[in-house]
Amino acid sequence: MGRTTPSTLDGAMIVVTRLHGSVLALNCDLIERVEATPRTILTMVDGSRYVVRESVAEVVDKVRAFRASVIALAHEQERERLPLGDGGRERGSHGTGASHGTGALGGAVGGSELPPT
Numbered sequence: 001m002g003r004t005t006p007s008t009l010d011g012a013m014i015v016v017t018r019l020h021g022s023v024l025a026l027n028c029d030l031i032e033r034v035e036a037t038p039r040t041i042l043t044m045v046d047g048s049r050y051v052v053r054e055s056v057a058e059v060v061d062k063v064r065a066f067r068a069s070v071i072a073l074a075h076e077q078e079r080e081r082l083p084l085g086d087g088g089r090e091r092g093s094h095g096t097g098a099s100h101g102t103g104a105l106g107g108a109v110g111g112s113e114l115p116p117t
Contacts, residue, residue: 012070014062016042016052024050028063 013025019039026042034056035041042050042059052059 012066014059014066016050016054016059016062019051019053024052026050028066031059031063034059 012027012029014028015023015025018024026044030045031042032045033043035043036056040052040054040056040059042052044050054062
């Protein structure tokens with residue numbers, strides 16, 4: 001519906017360039033580590049390794065930018081979900097101080113929420 005995904009490809013992908021010049025899209029959730037030895041090597045959780053032209057700092061920046069775009073998209077969707085004129089409160093919140101909703105990120109950020117006692 002006119003929304004852009006957080007990256008140019010579907011999924012949690014960042015685009016890097018292999019040494020011989022081909023472009024490679026990698027799922028940034030599956031990168032275990034990034035090393036400079038002096039070339040930059042991306043090691044994936046399954047043990048596969050990719051040597052890329054980007055520096056460690058550039059790869060880290062790409063992952064950070066992707067994750068920031070996911071958060072921005074979640075905030076945009078949350079704003080679209082809330083009705084106008086509710087004072088910015090999430091549906092189901094009645095000013096009790098307890099948050100019953102999980103928000104756009106499903107409660108995955110900021111720790112667990114316990115029901116009121």
